[in-house]
Amino acid sequence: MEVVAQNRSFDGRQTVYRHGSEACGCDMTFAVYLPPQAESGPVPVLWYLSGLTCTHENAMTKGGFQEHAAMHGLALVFPDTSPRGPEVADDEAYDLGQGAGFYVNAKRDPWKPHYRMYDYITEELRGLVAGLDGIGERHGITGHSMGGHGALTLAMRNPHLYDSLSAFAPIAHPTRSDWGRKQLSAYLGDDEGCWALHDSTLLMEERGWKEDILVDQGASDQFLELLQPEALAEAMTRRRQSGVLRMQHGYDHSYFFVNSFAGDHVAWHAARLA
Amino acid sequence: MEVVAQNRSFDGRQTVYRHGSEACGCDMTFAVYLPPQAESGPVPVLWYLSGLTCTHENAMTKGGFQEHAAMHGLALVFPDTSPRGPEVADDEAYDLGQGAGFYVNAKRDPWKPHYRMYDYITEELRGLVAGLDGIGERHGITGHSMGGHGALTLAMRNPHLYDSLSAFAPIAHPTRSDWGRKQLSAYLGDDEGCWALHDSTLLMEERGWKEDILVDQGASDQFLELLQPEALAEAMTRRRQSGVLRMQHGYDHSYFFVNSFAGDHVAWHAARLA
Numbered sequence: 001m002e003v004v005a006q007n008r009s010f011d012g013r014q015t016v017y018r019h020g021s022e023a024c025g026c027d028m029t030f031a032v033y034l035p036p037q038a039e040s041g042p043v044p045v046l047w048y049l050s051g052l053t054c055t056h057e058n059a060m061t062k063g064g065f066q067e068h069a070a071m072h073g074l075a076l077v078f079p080d081t082s083p084r085g086p087e088v089a090d091d092e093a094y095d096l097g098q099g100a101g102f103y104v105n106a107k108r109d110p111w112k113p114h115y116r117m118y119d120y121i122t123e124e125l126r127g128l129v130a131g132l133d134g135i136g137e138r139h140g141i142t143g144h145s146m147g148g149h150g151a152l153t154l155a156m157r158n159p160h161l162y163d164s165l166s167a168f169a170p171i172a173h174p175t176r177s178d179w180g181r182k183q184l185s186a187y188l189g190d191d192e193g194c195w196a197l198h199d200s201t202l203l204m205e206e207r208g209w210k211e212d213i214l215v216d217q218g219a220s221d222q223f224l225e226l227l228q229p230e231a232l233a234e235a236m237t238r239r240r241q242s243g244v245l246r247m248q249h250g251y252d253h254s255y256f257f258v259n260s261f262a263g264d265h266v267a268w269h270a271a272r273l274a
Numbered sequence: 275m276e277v278v279a280q281n282r283s284f285d286g287r288q289t290v291y292r293h294g295s296e297a298c299g300c301d302m303t304f305a306v307y308l309p310p311q312a313e314s315g316p317v318p319v320l321w322y323l324s325g326l327t328c329t330h331e332n333a334m335t336k337g338g339f340q341e342h343a344a345m346h347g348l349a350l351v352f353p354d355t356s357p358r359g360p361e362v363a364d365d366e367a368y369d370l371g372q373g374a375g376f377y378v379n380a381k382r383d384p385w386k387p388h389y390r391m392y393d394y395i396t397e398e399l400r401g402l403v404a405g406l407d408g409i410g411e412r413h414g415i416t417g418h419s420m421g422g423h424g425a426l427t428l429a430m431r432n433p434h435l436y437d438s439l440s441a442f443a444p445i446a447h448p449t450r451s452d453w454g455r456k457q458l459s460a461y462l463g464d465d466e467g468c469w470a471l472h473d474s475t476l477l478m479e480e481r482g483w484k485e486d487i488l489v490d491q492g493a494s495d496q497f498l499e500l501l502q503p504e505a506l507a508e509a510m511t512r513r514r515q516s517g518v519l520r521m522q523h524g525y526d527h528s529y530f531f532v533n534s535f536a537g538d539h540v541a542w543h544a545a546r547l548a
Binding site for chain 1: 281282283284285288335336338340341492494523524525526528529530531533534537
């Protein structure tokens, strides 16, 4: 694993790594923030999965998470959103191919050889991160938009891997949205039965989450019709799922929304990972 | 004045404006953050001048200032760093021409017609900002690198315009640095006598600042030889200038440094602008 960049940040350390990924069959880049508390021993970790078009960098530079992670003694992991490189299949659209991995393992060509973000996040990168100095045993997960979808689906399917869960403006019902049907069809094929494992509303109906969940959604989000927070809200309440879904007045889908509530999410995870 | 973008941020409002600039003879873009307190009446303003290669956007998205400005009830102004556009003279180097206005009024061609960032910041944009709803009478100024140079020189030359002053890793002695001699020569000509008004170390020796100053400098900054904080430190102490110059262990020149101390600077200005 190669260190691409390292910067001191809030008395901790923000590092960008590159490594050859077995799951994705290409080089992958990710970032880890270690708070100052990690110098004295392992600390809990919060994973942040990013949205369409993002790399590891967006939330690392614009999310405002480090300040709060340093305060609460939490490490942060910022993975990329897809395999990358000239040898990796891509599409002209911003919402398919590179930058749009959707946190699934693709079953169809041309995506099948590299698009294995589900395995990459839950297995390969999980192992790499666990091997870093300062990283403790307890892991939380959150994410924004496509990454909120990733956080919710990966956690509900792997409750043994994650101890706390939240999301920012998640793509909440991809099997019924143009942000979802297109990608699930391309990556997984036309058998919609296979899609249900990648839809947080359906997973919420079917299994829910073992603890409480925090979901923030901007009430002025320009993508509300694609995100469908109402589907997740209905599923959560119908299941009597512990949790909080906050419609935030006036907020849109941007990182100005994410960083406005980054502090709340870090505190939420820190309390549950302590 | 045209609103290019507006996003809710920490219960306040982050707005990007574009306007035809008389001083610069081209369209200029800048950003203003209004904290929630501005809804009830005018609030003090902190100006943030950016460094080489930056636009209004860098600090607006990566500086982490809004969270603290919302806490303290301070507005923020993020100007661009130079005139822009195909009709505006430029240079292939990153440190001359567009993105590198150095906060001076150019006297030489080809820069003279547009490069008037000194007048733009202290007069034209000052007037525009003062006319916005929610903007109060008291103004502080800070900046990073070339923008730290801008903040220090503009404030020391215009103490009637600014009530508080700080800087992040300023280019502290441009008349004796390759970050300065090249640009001052290009924009102002070879008479070094004219350069002294654009050198914060020399201005500190000659006039100082009416109140206390806060300067943060990363001790592992990769540009220390170009910034020359030791020159400013000597001038400040020799003059018995009230203030604090902090060498911050391990920090470099990046926005990871700036946002690590954004909270301290906002609190510093808020206390002095109240």
